[in-house]
Amino acid sequence: MTDLLSPEPTASASIGPPTGADPSGTAREALRRARDHLLGLQDEAGWWKGELATNVTMDAEDLLLRQFLGIRTAEQTSESARWIRSQQRSDGSWATFHGGPGDLSTTIEAYVALRLADDPPEAPHMAAAARFVRAQGGLAASRVFTRFWLALFGHWPWSRLPAIPPELVLLPSWMPFNIYDFACWARQTIVPLSIVRALRPVRDLGFAVDELRTAAPATRPPQLTSRSGLLYRLDRLANGYERIARGPVRRHALRRAAEWVVARQEADGSWGGIQPPWVYSLMALHLLGYPLNHPVLRAGLTGLDGFTVREQTPDGPVRRLEACQSPVWDTALAVIALSDAGLPAGHPALVQAGDWLLDEEIQVRGDWAVRRPHTPVGGWAFEFDNDGYADTDDTAEVIMALRRIGVPVEPAVLRATRWLVGMQCRDGGWAAFDADNTRAVLGDLPFCDFGEVIDPPSADVTAHIVEALAAENFTGTVPLRRAVHWLLRAQEPDGSWFGRWGANHVYGTGAAVPALVAAGLPAGHPAIRRAVDWLLAHQNPDGGWGEDLRSYRDPAWIGRGESTASQTAWALLALHAAGHGAGEPASRGVGWLVASQRPDGGWDEPHYTGTGFPGDFYINYGLYRLVFPISALGRILAARTDEAEATVTR
Numbered sequence: 014m015t016d017l018l019s020p021e022p023t024a025s026a027s028i029g030p031p032t033g034a035d036p037s038g039t040a041r042e043a044l045r046r047a048r049d050h051l052l053g054l055q056d057e058a059g060w061w062k063g064e065l066a067t068n069v070t071m072d073a074e075d076l077l078l079r080q081f082l083g084i085r086t087a088e089q090t091s092e093s094a095r096w097i098r099s100q101q102r103s104d105g106s107w108a109t110f111h112g113g114p115g116d117l118s119t120t121i122e123a124y125v126a127l128r129l130a131d132d133p134p135e136a137p138h139m140a141a142a143a144r145f146v147r148a149q150g151g152l153a154a155s156r157v158f159t160r161f162w163l164a165l166f167g168h169w170p171w172s173r174l175p176a177i178p179p180e181l182v183l184l185p186s187w188m189p190f191n192i193y194d195f196a197c198w199a200r201q202t203i204v205p206l207s208i209v210r211a212l213r214p215v216r217d218l219g220f221a222v223d224e225l226r227t228a229a230p231a232t233r234p235p236q237l238t239s240r241s242g243l244l245y246r247l248d249r250l251a252n253g254y255e256r257i258a259r260g261p262v263r264r265h266a267l268r269r270a271a272e273w274v275v276a277r278q279e280a281d282g283s284w285g286g287i288q289p290p291w292v293y294s295l296m297a298l299h300l301l302g303y304p305l306n307h308p309v310l311r312a313g314l315t316g317l318d319g320f321t322v323r324e325q326t327p328d329g330p331v332r333r334l335e336a337c338q339s340p341v342w343d344t345a346l347a348v349i350a351l352s353d354a355g356l357p358a359g360h361p362a363l364v365q366a367g368d369w370l371l372d373e374e375i376q377v378r379g380d381w382a383v384r385r386p387h388t389p390v391g392g393w394a395f396e397f398d399n400d401g402y403a404d405t406d407d408t409a410e411v412i413m414a415l416r417r418i419g420v421p422v423e424p425a426v427l428r429a430t431r432w433l434v435g436m437q438c439r440d441g442g443w444a445a446f447d448a449d450n451t452r453a454v455l456g457d458l459p460f461c462d463f464g465e466v467i468d469p470p471s472a473d474v475t476a477h478i479v480e481a482l483a484a485e486n487f488t489g490t491v492p493l494r495r496a497v498h499w500l501l502r503a504q505e506p507d508g509s510w511f512g513r514w515g516a517n518h519v520y521g522t523g524a525a526v527p528a529l530v531a532a533g534l535p536a537g538h539p540a541i542r543r544a545v546d547w548l549l550a551h552q553n554p555d556g557g558w559g560e561d562l563r564s565y566r567d568p569a570w571i572g573r574g575e576s577t578a579s580q581t582a583w584a585l586l587a588l589h590a591a592g593h594g595a596g597e598p599a600s601r602g603v604g605w606l607v608a609s610q611r612p613d614g615g616w617d618e619p620h621y622t623g624t625g626f627p628g629d630f631y632i633n634y635g636l637y638r639l640v641f642p643i644s645a646l647g648r649i650l651a652a653r654t655d656e657a658e659a660t661v662t663r
Contacts, residue, residue, distance in 0.1 A: 043607045043614075044646040048354040050614030051347060051639055052362055059369035061347040062340040063635025064322060067625070068109045069097045070119050071288055071334040073126035075317070077162055078292045080129060081216050082299060084314070089332065092323070094130035096331035097123050098138065105141025110562050110621040110631040112575075117149040118159040118463075125162075125222060134224050143224045151227030156463045158289075161206070165296075166218035171210070175460035176255050179207040179266040182273055186383050193383045194455060196468035197402050197446040200380070201290035203460075205274050208267060208297035211255065241457045271301050275309055279398040282316025286396035287337040291317070336625070336632070341373055341393050341407050343636045348414035350640040353647030358419025367418035370411055374425050375403045381436065384448045388435030391428030404445045405436055406474045406514065409481035416484060430485050433478055434492050441495035442470025442503070443478050445514070464626030471513035472503045472521045476528035483531040497532050500525055501540055508543030509572070516580070516622045516631070517564045518571050522548060523583025527590035536592040545591050547572070548584050549598050556601035557609075558584040559620070565627040578616035579634075581605055582641035585649060594649040603649060606642050615639055 055061055072093045079085035100123075101107055106115025107123045124142045132139050146152075152163060163169035182204055184191035192200040235242035274294050277284055284290040295313050303310050320335045348366050356363060376390050379401045392408035394400065408429050415422040436448050444450055450468040455461060479496045487493045504510055504525070505518070512520030526544050534541060550572075552558055557576025564570035574580075581602050588599045610616055616638040623632030 039607055040603050040646060040650055043610050044354055044643065044650060046610065046612075046614030047639060047643045047646070048351060048356070048614075051351060051636075051643060054636075054639075055347070055362055055366070059344070059365035059367075060340045061343045061366075061636060062338060063343055063637070063639075065335045065337060065339055065623075065635065066333075066621075066633040067336040067630065068116075068119055069100050069107050069123045069126075069333075071336050072097055072332070073122040074162065074288070074292055075334045076126045076129050077122075077165070078295065080218065081165055081214075081296060082305065082314075084305070085129070090130045092330050092332040094127055094132065095326070095329055096333045097126055098132075099326070099328070099331070101138060101142070104145055105138065105143075106145040107142075109629070111619045111633065113562060113631075115145055115149075117146060118155040120146055120149075121152065121155050121159055121225060122162065124225065125218075128220055128222070129218075146225045147227045152222070152225050153227070157460050158463055161209075163222075165209075165214060165216060167215040168218065168222050171213040172256075174210065175458070177203060177207040177210045177460055178255065178258070179204075179211050179270045180262065181207060182270045183266055189452070190455070193380065193447075194450070194452045195466050196450055197380055198285060198287060198289070199455075199461075199466040201277060201285045201287075202293055204270050205284075205290060205293040205297035208270050208274075209293060209300060211258070211263070211267065212300045214300055240454060244454070244457050244459065267301065271298060274298065277401050278309060278312065279316075279396075279400065281319060281396075281398035282312035282314070283320075283396075283398070284313075285402055286394075286399040288320075288334065338396055339634065340397055341370065342395050342410065343634075343640070344370060345393075345407065345410040345414040346640040346644075347636065348417055349410070350643035350647070352414075352417035353644040353651070355647060355651070358417060360419075363418040364420055367415055367420055367422065370415060371422065371425055373397075374428070375400050376428070377401075379403060381447050384450070385435050389428065389431050391425075391430075391432035393429070402446055403432070405433055405443050406445050406477055408433055409474075409477040412481045413484060426485070430482065430487075433482065437492055437496070438470045440470060441499035442472075442475040443496070444468040444470050445474050464629040470499065472500060472510040473512050473514055473524040475500055475503075476510075476521075476524035479528040480524075480531045483528070483533070488533050493532055497529065497534070500529060504540055504543070507571075508540075508547035510544075512624065513627065514624050515583075516562050516574075516624055517560050517627075518547075519551070519558055519560045519580045519583050520622070520624075523580075523587045526587035530590045536590075541591050544587065545593055548587060552584070552598055552602070556605035557581040558602065562621060562624075562631050565624075575620060576605060576609075577618050577620050577622055577638070578606060578609065579618060579622045579637040579641045582645035585645035586641070589645070589648050589652060594652050599649060603646065606646060616642060 076085060076090060076093055102115055104115055106120045108114060109116045109119055120142055157175060160169045160174055164171050164174060181192055186193045192204060195203060274297060279286060284294045295310060298310060321332055322335060323330060323332045344366050348363055351363060373393055375392055375394060377400055378390055392403035393411045394403050395407050412426055412429050415426055437443055438449050445468055447468050452467060455466050475496055479493060482493050509518035510521030510525040512518060522544050526541060529541060553576045555576055558581045559574035559576045560572055560580060561570045561574035585599055585602045588594055593599055618638035621631040621633040622637055623634045625632055
């Protein structure tokens with residue numbers, strides 16, 4: 014087999030700024046280096062995992078959790094504080110993503126964590142942070158979750174927090190506001206948080222934070238005739254109930270809530286493999302009398318170590334906590350990328366990765382079965398141990414990856430495709446974790462002021478599943494036709510698609526175009542042409558693509574931002590699928606990737622291009638900057654080779 018990555022004589026030429034069509038040899042050499050770099054990152058067990066970076070609230074809340082449980086050590090505190098200080102902005106604040114604006118709640122939590130590390134309030138960096146907090150409205154203007162942390166240590170009254178009655182866990186799944194109306198990440202947080210809220214503990218922090226307070230202006234409740242006004246008054250009623258809740262109903266609710274929490278602990282000790290339900294579950298169970306040496310708490314605390322990153326810096330050792338981990342996702346994307354780069358089916362690296370992915374298949378029923386009780390099990394999750402929450406996005410990518418490894422995978426793929434079809438929503442799209450989880454009113458509840466709390470269908474997830482099912486010969490079937498219609502309806506007026514799990518319209522468009530083409534839409538279809546026009550209109554002068562995370566809140570940022578390797582690759586994948594991979598814009602994009610590549614074959618990408626909650630919580634995936642450029646370069650160069658060979662044949 015001819016290796017598409019064999020360098021041509023021009024491969025040793027110096028790499029400079031892109032000035033037009035990129036020499037194929039230089040691009041092939043860049044692809045070879047990237048491929049080799051990715052191969053070198055594979056774990057001996059077969060998987061890949063890049064660090065998943067978020068923001069310093071993870072580290073601040075880790076210290077606060079340990080303070081609450083009485084297990085915080087001086088070493089943990091100093092290492093975490095060193096990391097938190099290194100992320101402070103020049104105005105004294107902390108942001109939720111690289112290059113982003115200061116965030117009030119993140120700054121409050123970081124400040125309190127540094128006070129735990131004995132940073133004095135009068136220190137210049139602390140005084141600057143306090144000034145920022147007061148200028149933004151002080152403690153009273155922070156999000157509900159931040160005020161929950163303050164209440165745990167007596168710096169905010171429990172009575173001034175929204176009610177979260179644990180009796181919610183008693184509601185049947187057909188009733189409004191039952192816990193299964195919430196997205197999986199939200200329900201796993203709300204149930205333990207309801208226990209904490211009901212018990213209203215106060216632990217000693219060792220200092221006050223009066224310097225963060227400011228006179229709060231009087232606020233009027235929303236009008237009763239509005240939805241938010243009605244929910245506000247329902248919260249007031251629930252708060253009144255909280256003050257008198259006693260007796261067998263409350264005890265039964267707390268017991269059922271605890272049982273619900275314990276039943277959902279994962280094998281690695283986590284809850285859902287994500288930080289928020291993890292920390293609240295540990296606190297809730299401890300408040301209910303679980304000792305720290307109880308197997309559930311011991312596993313939970315030990316599991317946090319596996320999510321902790323430690324490294325040496327010029328200022329000393331630092332520790333930081335990953336909000337979650339992405340080995341299944343990263344491994345599937347790496348397999349696809351390496352295959353796109355010319356690695357043949359049957360290559361040991363691909364086979365080893367495939368064997369590991371097959372071992373990670375989930376064959377137990379999770380919370381998704383509440384809405385889909387008759388759907389057979391199958392699929393994959395995001396984490397090493399996340400069996401309770403298989404997700405459709407990972408499952409789609411794993412299906413496509415397994416088809417490239419060159420070994421029999423039929424039983425697992427068949428189970429996964431059946432599960433995916435069963436998880437299709439009524440409107441024809443797919444959500445990530447649940448089906449028909451669309452009760453939007455929940456977002457107006459007073460305690461839901463941070464991040465998405467439902468899991469509706471999204472363009473990026475639906476696109477990935479369409480692409481996977483099309484590869485499994487579902488083209489022309491009712492599920493795929495419905496999904497294609499859903500994607501066409503979801504296209505934005507400007508021709509792009511919104512990106513729920515990646516930043517943002519570049520991600521959504523980069524997913525939707527290849528999926529629609531795979532499902533049979535011709536490249537000349539109006540929807541494809543409009544998408545291509547949008548991409549071309551938003552290419553940066555340097556040849557790359559980028560989109561700032563502020564695009565989720567400010568439409569002026571849509572399609573605008575500093576060029577990044579992952580976003581440039583998403584745009585190139587869409588252009589290639591639409592038949593524009595050989596054009597001048599794509600050549601300029603390839604040239605940008607070549608020019609910005611590091612000598613080791615990777616790319617630097619400090620900018621966050623992953624999304625947890627649009628507008629609130631963002632992710633920097635450590636491997637996005639590598640796997641997606643490899644796929645883009647591999648597909649474009651392979652297409653050019655095929656075109657050249659066809660020309661010679663003619």
